[in-house]
Amino acid sequence: MIQTTIYRTESGHIKSFTLSGHALFANRGDDIVCAGVSAVSFGAINSVIALTGVEPEIEQxxxxxxxxxxxxxxxxxxxxxxxxxxxxxxxxLQTIERDYGKYVKITFKK
Structure with missing residues (x-):
């Protein structure tokens, strides 16, 4: 299962997020859940960098x-x-979780 944690500030802004684990929906290379979560998360990071110039701290x-x-x-x-x-x-990510909740779990923390 992919565990996703979204960390928010007291005012509600997203300050960070983490992803860990594998969906195990299908074999490597055919796992649409893993591909979807990866595309959404990396797409968001790339969009932030390209459209705002903000360089987040990234650890893989x-x-x-x-x-x-x-x-x-x-x-x-x-x-x-x-x-x-x-x-x-x-x-x-919530849309993916709604349809594939057995493979993706999102948690919010402050």
């Missing part, structure tokens, strides 16, 4: 591990853009 590891931390000292305008892109990622 074995076992499908991805950790992404966003700076908190951004201007209001840039912060709003980053948050909109990240909230879009959350909506897409």
């Amino acid at each position: 590891g074995d076992g499908g591990f991805l950790r992404c931390v966003f700076p908190t000292n951004l201007s209001k305008d840039i912060q709003e853009k980053v948050q909109l892109l990240l909230e879009g990622m959350v909506v897409s």
Whole structure:
């Protein structure tokens, strides 16, 4: 199962997220759940970088591990853009979780 944790600030902004594990929906190369979660998460990171110029701290590891931390000292305008892109990622991940909840679990923490 892919465990996804979204960390929010007290004000509700997404400050970081982690992914770990494998969906095990299908064999490697055919796993649409893993591919979907990867495409959504990496697409969001790439969009933040390309559209806002913000470079998050990214850590990748074995076992499908991805950790992404966003700076908190951004201007209001840039912060709003980053948050909109990240909230879009959350909506897409929740859609995958809704349809494939046996393989993806999202947790929110403050």
